[in-house]
Amino acid sequence: MTVASNPQGAWRGQTLQAVIGLALLVVTGIGLAHPVALRRGWLRVTDYRAVAPDVVVPRDLSSSAAVHLQGLLDAARQRAEAWWGRLEARPTVWYADTTERKRALGFPNPYVSVPPEDRGGVLFVGPKGGEVDLLAHGLGHAEMLARFGALWRRLPAWFDEGVAAQVDHRPFLVAAPPPSRPPRVEDLRALATRAAFRGPEGEAALTEARAAVSAWLAAAGGPAAVERLRRAMEDGASFEAAWNGLASAADARR
Numbered sequence: 001m002t003v004a005s006n007p008q009g010a011w012r013g014q015t016l017q018a019v020i021g022l023a024l025l026v027v028t029g030i031g032l033a034h035p036v037a038l039r040r041g042w043l044r045v046t047d048y049r050a051v052a053p054d055v056v057v058p059r060d061l062s063s064s065a066a067v068h069l070q071g072l073l074d075a076a077r078q079r080a081e082a083w084w085g086r087l088e089a090r091p092t093v094w095y096a097d098t099t100e101r102k103r104a105l106g107f108p109n110p111y112v113s114v115p116p117e118d119r120g121g122v123l124f125v126g127p128k129g130g131e132v133d134l135l136a137h138g139l140g141h142a143e144m145l146a147r148f149g150a151l152w153r154r155l156p157a158w159f160d161e162g163v164a165a166q167v168d169h170r171p172f173l174v175a176a177p178p179p180s181r182p183p184r185v186e187d188l189r190a191l192a193t194r195a196a197f198r199g200p201e202g203e204a205a206l207t208e209a210r211a212a213v214s215a216w217l218a219a220a221g222g223p224a225a226v227e228r229l230r231r232a233m234e235d236g237a238s239f240e241a242a243w244n245g246l247a248s249a250a251d252a253r254r
């Protein structure tokens with residue numbers, strides 16, 4: 001006589017195995033499709049806590065450090081709003097107080113990262129990102145992603161950077177005077193991809209991009225021109241045609 005010969009028990013065991021197997025398959029499937037989202041979800045439970053509906057900090061961060069961060073964020077939002085008008089992006093801000101923690105979120109740099117796949121819904125702030133200039137700049141990227149949606153991928157990197165940096169007042173950026181006329185798109189070809197904004201040449205690239213966009217905004221009627229450019233692209237214009245058209249339409253009005 002053996003206990004294993006109980007048919008009902010064996011059936012239950014098989015069902016349980018099937019259920020566990022299926023659950024593992026589903027979790028693995030989600031993990032393969034959205035590995036970053038899954039990792040973040042896990043970190044949010046284990047290592048982070050929310051100090052506001054849209055601000056997440058490491059569990060062991062002091063409350064004074066969390067309050068300081070929230071003050072910087074408020075100032076950055078006010079500055080971004082003054083330029084953009086009502087902000088469409090309301091990103092959840094994750095603050096990683098060490099480079100290791102920022103890397104665990106998927107980004108090894110210690111500054112501010114705005115993942116395009118989140119469409120402006122997330123801002124990762126590293127240990128060197130807690131400055132109003134960098135936070136406002138990051139909010140500008142989130143805003144570009146939220147407003148342009150699928151069209152964002154058709155923008156040259158220099159335009160995205162140049163617009164986002166309008167609210168970044170770091171001295172090296174503010175010191176550069178914009179050219180008297182907006183440059184032509186072909187003149188900025190070297191800054192068309194993200195690679196130009198990384199590494200030792202990154203600051204010079206950002207300075208040039210910001211100055212170029214400042215000159216265009218001056219010709220095209222200020223911050224509202226960004227929205228007009230988006231609408232022109234939505235109606236089928238290429239970026240280049242929209243950039244040229246808005247600058248020269250304003251010229252003609254003068």
Ligand SMILES: [Zn+2]
Nearest residue numbers: 137141161164
């Ligand atoms: Zn940027």
